[in-house]
Amino acid sequence: MAEGKDLHLEGVTKRFGSFVAVDDLTLSVPEGSFFALLGPSGCGKTTTLRMVAGLEDPTLGRVLIGDEDVTSLRPYKRPVNTVFQSYALFPHLSIFENIAFGLRRRGVADYQAKAHDMIELVQLEGYGDRKPAQLSGGQQQRVALGRALINEPGVLLLDEPLGTLDLKLRRQMQIELKRIQTEVGITFVHVTHDQEEAMTMADTIAVMNHGVIEQMGAPSELYENPSTTFVANFLGQSNLIRSDVVDSAGDDVLIDCNGQKVAIESSRSHVDGRSAWLGIRPEKIFASEPGTVQQNGHNRLTGGRVTDVSFVGVSTQYLVAMPWGQELMVFEQNTGRRPPLDNGAEVDLTWSGAHAFLLDAHQDATAGMMTPEDAE
Numbered sequence: 001m002a003e004g005k006d007l008h009l010e011g012v013t014k015r016f017g018s019f020v021a022v023d024d025l026t027l028s029v030p031e032g033s034f035f036a037l038l039g040p041s042g043c044g045k046t047t048t049l050r051m052v053a054g055l056e057d058p059t060l061g062r063v064l065i066g067d068e069d070v071t072s073l074r075p076y077k078r079p080v081n082t083v084f085q086s087y088a089l090f091p092h093l094s095i096f097e098n099i100a101f102g103l104r105r106r107g108v109a110d111y112q113a114k115a116h117d118m119i120e121l122v123q124l125e126g127y128g129d130r131k132p133a134q135l136s137g138g139q140q141q142r143v144a145l146g147r148a149l150i151n152e153p154g155v156l157l158l159d160e161p162l163g164t165l166d167l168k169l170r171r172q173m174q175i176e177l178k179r180i181q182t183e184v185g186i187t188f189v190h191v192t193h194d195q196e197e198a199m200t201m202a203d204t205i206a207v208m209n210h211g212v213i214e215q216m217g218a219p220s221e222l223y224e225n226p227s228t229t230f231v232a233n234f235l236g237q238s239n240l241i242r243s244d245v246v247d248s249a250g251d252d253v254l255i256d257c258n259g260q261k262v263a264i265e266s267s268r269s270h271v272d273g274r275s276a277w278l279g280i281r282p283e284k285i286f287a288s289e290p291g292t293v294q295q296n297g298h299n300r301l302t303g304g305r306v307t308d309v310s311f312v313g314v315s316t317q318y319l320v321a322m323p324w325g326q327e328l329m330v331f332e333q334n335t336g337r338r339p340p341l342d343n344g345a346e347v348d349l350t351w352s353g354a355h356a357f358l359l360d361a362h363q364d365a366t367a368g369m370m371t372p373e374d375a376e
Contacts, residue, residue: 012061036202079154233368
């Protein structure tokens with residue numbers, strides 16, 4: 001059985017008619033962790049959250065919190081609270097009354113002291129007498145968070161809680177949510193489609209796609225060493241180059257990349273056969289004039305030509321056309337170490353074998369890429 005107050009989903013499936021929203025999902029969320037369910041619209045992440053909350057019943061499988069099977073429990077009987085994107089505050093009640101609502105309803109004697117402590121935790125001192133309409137979106141989100149946390153749930157569920165905030169405020173609230181989670185030590189399960197939001201806050205991310213988990217792990221692990229094209233494209237941007245495995249017997253995998261030989265560490269290879277996608281993040285590549293940079297154990301691709309130069313503040317982003325007809329992305333930090341490359345410049349591309357990954361070529365190279373609809 002589960003120990004402590006870990007959250008466990010065991011073989012959870014949810015069907016809506018013939019549509020399978022969540023497909024045989026098994027995962028464990030350790031007590032006190034900040035866990036993110038990340039994926040595009042329709043991937044099953046919100047349905048999963050609703051099954052934990054008791055707002056949807058699984059078609060198959062079990063939900064456990066600690067040793068307790070809560071699958072058939074009503075939502076109000078579960079040690080769970082949910083913070084929604086809409087905040088769902090009581091407009092006629094003050095901030096203090098909103099936060100204290102759950103304790104007062106349960107007849108907790110020292111609800112006033114607890115409510116004042118919670119107002120301090122979510123940094124709303126001096127706002128207790130105001131109504132929700134008098135607060136900004138970020139402040140209302142803090143009220144919703146305080147109202148949920150004051151009940152001391154075993155698990156706090158956050159359903160796209162920052163979705164309605166503008167970019168600057170959203171980033172501030174990301175830091176605040178992480179601070180609060182660390183301070184209270186309650187398990188947070190956060191649903192989002194925002195990759196940066198998940199990577200900024202979560203200890204562990206589960207990337208979902210079509211009702212299943214594509215890959216789960218620490219943010220840095222998923223970003224640096226994705227195991228599928230969907231994860232490689234959904235978390236940031238990736239160059240995926242069609243390649244063939246030449247030799248995989250040693251510590252390094254030798255690859256033929258359109259007639260040029262390169263190598264990566266075997267721990268970063270996720271292929272069984274010969275056909276592969278060589279993946280390299282744009283910021284891991286260094287573009288230089290031909291022959292000007294020593295290889296020193298790095299891989300090199302020659303014959304590139306800069307076709308676009310975009311200055312974006314912190315970095316300059318290049319498109320580089322390669323001899324086989326593909327354009328690769330290269331991002332270079334604007335440190336002032338050298339002048340930017342000119343459009344049309346001939347370049348070599350170099351990178352470390354510890355900074356690339358190899359994926360099965362049978363996977364769709366465009367899987368997980370953001371569409372204009374996703375960005376809305």
